[in-house]
Amino acid sequence: SAYAAGLAVGYWETLDELRDNWQVDREFEAEDGKNVEGRHERWQEAVKRSLDWARDGSD
Numbered sequence: 083s084a085y086a087a088g089l090a091v092g093y094w095e096t097l098d099e100l101r102d103n104w105q106v107d108r109e110f111e112a113e114d115g116k117n118v119e120g121r122h123e124r125w126q127e128a129v130k131r132s133l134d135w136a137r138d139g140s141d
Contacts, residue, residue, distance in 0.1 A: 086132050097133075 085100055087093075094100040 089133070090135070
C-alpha cells in the first residue's frame, strides 16, 4: 500500500520506476490450502483496482 501511495502522490513517476526500486523483504506462506487460490486471485484483483485509483487521479 505504501508503494501505491507513492504512485498516487507522484513520488514515483511510473510503475517501471517503482518496480526498479522494489525488493522482497519477507515471504509468508499459508498454513491451510483451503480456498487459497480463490483468495489470492481476489487479493490480486483488489491490488489491481487500487493501482488504477493511483493512475486515475480523479479523487
